[in-house]
Amino acid sequence: EPEVTQTPSHQVTQMGQEVILRCVPISNHLYFYWYRQILGQKVEFLVSFYNNEISEKSEIFDDQFSVERPDGSNFTLKIRSTKLEDSAMYFCASSGVGGANEKLFFGSGTQLSVL
Amino acid sequence: AQSVTQPDIHITVSEGASLELRCNYSYGATPYLFWYVQSPGQGLQLLLKYFSGDTLVQGIKGFEAEFKRSQSSFNLRKPSVHWSDAAEYFCAVRAEYGNKLVFGAGTILRVKS
Numbered sequence: 001e002p003e004v005t006q007t008p009s010h011q012v013t014q015m016g017q018e019v020i021l022r023c024v025p026i027s028n029h030l031y032f033y034w035y036r037q038i039l040g041q042k043v044e045f046l047v048s049f050y051n052n053e054i055s056e057k058s059e060i061f062d063d064q065f066s067v068e069r070p071d072g073s074n075f076t077l078k079i080r081s082t083k084l085e086d087s088a089m090y091f092c093a094s095s096g097v098g099g100a101n102e103k104l105f106f107g108s109g110t111q112l113s114v115l
Numbered sequence: 116a117q118s119v120t121q122p123d124i125h126i127t128v129s130e131g132a133s134l135e136l137r138c139n140y141s142y143g144a145t146p147y148l149f150w151y152v153q154s155p156g157q158g159l160q161l162l163l164k165y166f167s168g169d170t171l172v173q174g175i176k177g178f179e180a181e182f183k184r185s186q187s188s189f190n191l192r193k194p195s196v197h198w199s200d201a202a203e204y205f206c207a208v209r210a211e212y213g214n215k216l217v218f219g220a221g222t223i224l225r226v227k228s
Contacts, residue, residue, distance in 0.1 A: 004158065031214060043159070043205060043218040056213045091159065095214070104216065106151070106159035 002026045006092050006107035013082055013114055021077045021110045023092030032075045033093040033104065034067065036060070043091065049075065082114045117142050117208050121219035128196050129227050136191040136222050138180075138206030147209035148189045149216065150180055154202040162204075165189060176200070201226045 005024040013019050025032050034046040047057040049067050066078045075094075079086055089109045095102040118141040128134050140146055147166050151159040163174025170182040180191045189206060203223050207216040 006158075033215070035216075035218075042220045043207075043216075045215040045217070048214055056215060058215075093159075102214070103161055103164070105161075108156065108158040 002105065004092055004094055004105050004107035006090075006110050008110060009108065010111045011113070013112070015084055015114055016081050019079050019082055019112065021079075021090050021092075021112070023075045023077070023107055024073055025075055025092065025094030026105055027073070029094035029096050029105070031055075031095045031097070031102075032067075032069070033095075034077045035091045035093065035106075036088040037091070037109075038085075038088040046077070046090075079112075082112075084114050087112055087114045117146075117210055117217045119206050119208050119217055119219035121204075121206055121222050123222045124220070125223045125225065127225040127227060130198050131195050134191075134193045134196045134200070134224070136204050136206075136224070138189045138191065138219060139187050140189060140206070140208045141187065142208055143211060146189075148180075148182060149207040149209070150174065150178070150189075150191050151205045151207060151218075152176075152202045153205065153221075159205065162191070196224075196226055198226045198228060200224060 007022045032049040037043045045058050047061045048055045064080045068076050089111050091109045092107045093104045095104045120139045149164045150162040153159050162178050163172050165172050165182045173179050178193050203221045205221045206219040
């Protein structure tokens with residue numbers, strides 16, 4: 001089965017630093033997503049991206065967050081100035097045509113620790 | 116707004132025993148429902164999904180789930196659990212607008228031999 005790849009698997013950073021989390025979605029997919037899971041809490045939607053622009057974002061996704069598809073294969077999440085509360089597992093996902101019955105393929109996640 | 120409740124944070128079952136993980140949802144129309152599993156160090160893997168039709172859906176790894184509109188439930192079942200089923204299980208519903216998924220808090224399954 002095709003896979004979504006995320007790097008790095010773990011990222012440790014100092015508060016206030018910028019981090020970029022990287023994802024390689026499945027090659028023919030059109031919709032891309034970021035979710036996160038704070039330890040002990042629910043998996044939460046952050047943002048969806050389609051046709052080179054954000055199609056939907058949650059309240060969590062404030063001005064400190066941005067997403068980009070810099071080339072034809074990568075999909076990145078940038079946190080401009082990290083806070084302690086940004087520590088979480090971040091999941092990238094992609095889907096084909098984005099229909100309501102479309103299956104989302106998730107990556108294995110990046111564990112971000114902000115010290 | 117849509118929401119998903121998984122009332123059991125942890126469940127422990129013996130290997131070979133049957134399993135039922137509970138999921139209740141809040142949704143105005145016919146929901147699109149999913150069960151995902153996350154093994155340690157792995158991503159979220161889709162076990163099964165329900166959109167319409169037969170209310171009993173079959174998934175991978177011998178799992179099934181039954182949609183019960185009257186109870187707003189979508190419980191996951193397996194007749195005989197294997198040690199490799201130990202993982203965290205997430206129920207999710209597709210949001211009424213847009214493509215995002217709304218997840219429950221997850222249920223951690225432990226399997227004892």
